[in-house]
Structure formats: C-alpha cells, structure tokens
Amino acid sequence: MTSQRPTTGRLVGKIAGTYPLAETYHTAALSAEMQRLTLQVSEIVPEATGLQLPGSPDTTVIGRTEWIERNVATFAKLTEPARKRLEERMVESGPAGQRAASMAGTLMQAETGLFSASFPVRSSANTSWFSQRVKAATLLPTSVRTSCRSSELISFAPRSFVSGWRSMNSPTERSFRALPG
Amino acid sequence: MALHELTHRAQFQGVAWLRDYFLSLVTELVEQSAPEQGRLVRVMDELSQRKAAGRPLIDERGLFGLFASPEQNAVLDKVQALMSLLEGHGHVVMDRVGAEHLRSQERMSRVLKSRRQDKRTAAFFRLTGLEMKIKQYKAGERFVLFVEREASWETINLAFRGASSLPTLAEIENPGQWLDRVA
16 A cells, blocks of 8 residues: 555654765765675674575665665565454454454554564564565664565554554544454 | 674574564464453553552553553563564674674774663653663673573574574573573
C-alpha cells in the first residue's frame, strides 16, 4: 500500500532530526567508503566468527528518515501474513468485527511501528535475506539501504495512529466486543 | 558499523535455521496483537503497581512493553534473549576486530556511548523502547565475554546449533547456567 500521507518513518525521522551533512559531498564520500569497507569486512567476519558469510553484500548510504521508513516497511512486510489472518478472524466474527478489522490493520501497523522502533536490529538482521544488502547502526548519521523499495512502504496517517491507539486502549472498546474470545 | 552489520548477516545467513526461528517469534508476537478488552484497566493497574514499588512508570521496554499482553511479553522475552545474543556477539566482534583494524575505533565507541547518555536522547530511548536495545547490547556483550572467558570463543557458536541451544533471558543474565546446560 503506497500512500502520500506522512509515514511512520517520516514522523520518527522528524524526531530523529537530520544529519547536518546529509545530501552533501560527505554522503557521497561515505557511500564510496562503505563499498570498500564492506568488501574488506566480508573477508574478516567469517574468520572472526567462524560463521559463513555467503554472497557478496553491497551497501548504499541513505538518510535517517529513509532508513526508518525502510525498517518499518520491512517489518510490515514480514508481518503482513499475520496481519491478514488477524483481519480475517475479525471479519468472520460479524459486522462489528468488520468495522474492527479496518481498525485492526491500523493498530497492527501502529504496533509494528512501535515494535520496529523498539527493535532496530530486527531489520538489520532480517533484511539480509530479502536482498544482498546490509544496513548501518541506529545511531549513526546515515545508514545503508534495507530491502524494501519505497513503493512497498506501508504507511498510515498520524491521526489514524492516535485514534487507533486510543481505541485499542479505550475503556469502552465497543468495536471489539464482537470478537471471539 | 560494517563489522557489526556484517556479523548480523553472517548470523542470519550462516546459521540456516535462525531466520525461520526469528520469523516464527515475530509472527507469534503479531498474531497475539488482537485488541484486548480491559487493556486500559490492566495497564492502569500495572502503572499503580510500578509507582507503589518505586519502579519507573515506563521501563526499558517502552510503551510497547507497557501495553503488551502477558502472552506477548513471554514471546518478547524470547525475542529479547535472541537479540541480546546476536547484538552482544556483533558488538564484541565489532570492538575486537575494530581495535585491530581501525585507529579511530576507540573514539567511535566513545562518541556512541556519550550520545546515548544525553538526557533528551535517554528519554526518547525509554519512551520508544530503544533503551531495551541498549541493554541488549550490554547484557549480550557480558554473556559473550563470560562464555569466552570461562570456556572459549568457539563455545559461543554452540548457541547456534538450534533453537533449544539458544540462551534464555535468565541465562543471558547468568551465563554460567547456559554453560551448564549446553556446553
């Protein structure tokens, strides 16, 4: 699902701020340096760990916001089958469940977004089996591309996040009473 | 950075079963995300208990941990144990190999640590649960260094034999228990 609405990544990206030298010569220099380092490190890691490192990883340097967006998108892609199963169960429970189903999608993505923010490593590790690429550490100014393309980004409006979160934790929880126990 | 991330790549591509195991935990966690009746009451109770016990209202698991159901928290423990091992392993490899190959390794390590100690950053970390990740680094690193000291560097790879060989969260905190069970 592609959307023009602000994504979770953009939202979190605003909080994270922008690297002062983003989109300058420094990014290009870092990108070239990362390519060289990645090849070099590819030979060192198997020796240091005793674990195999198949394939030939490459890297692309991207900004904070894009990195966060890709993390969220990758995690949403991973959890898509589970989200669909959850929605199907809700729809089967009747009209109220159907109303809740659309909300559940939002909640799932909201929780995914939070989970994603809580576990940056989940993408650092799991993206490697989607592509031959790697990503960089959370706290560094730029990072290496993760697997999902921007067209695959799953997003939701901030307003949906707030309303979804509130509904999930509302004392009334009317929408969810029809759910099977 | 490259060392740390490529170590993760080696973990997930060099250990054949790890990808499916990780995905199974993630799926389990997400499938338990059904809206829960009375969640707000449960969360308010939890907050009251934390306040009475003098514990932080939002712990290192962040908002996600606060709102997670007991079942989700049980899965979260498994995820956390796995992540501690992987992060600790990645961190030790990064520091050790980095010290051999990078003149600026010490400075990089110092800068990263000082950023995490900034008050505003610390508050953001706590709210989002990133603090748990920082603790994962530390606990995992302690675990890996203990195993290496008490057994050997190669012994750490026993954890990658299968899911049952992975350390539990309790074993991450007490690596001797894991050595007794697995080595």
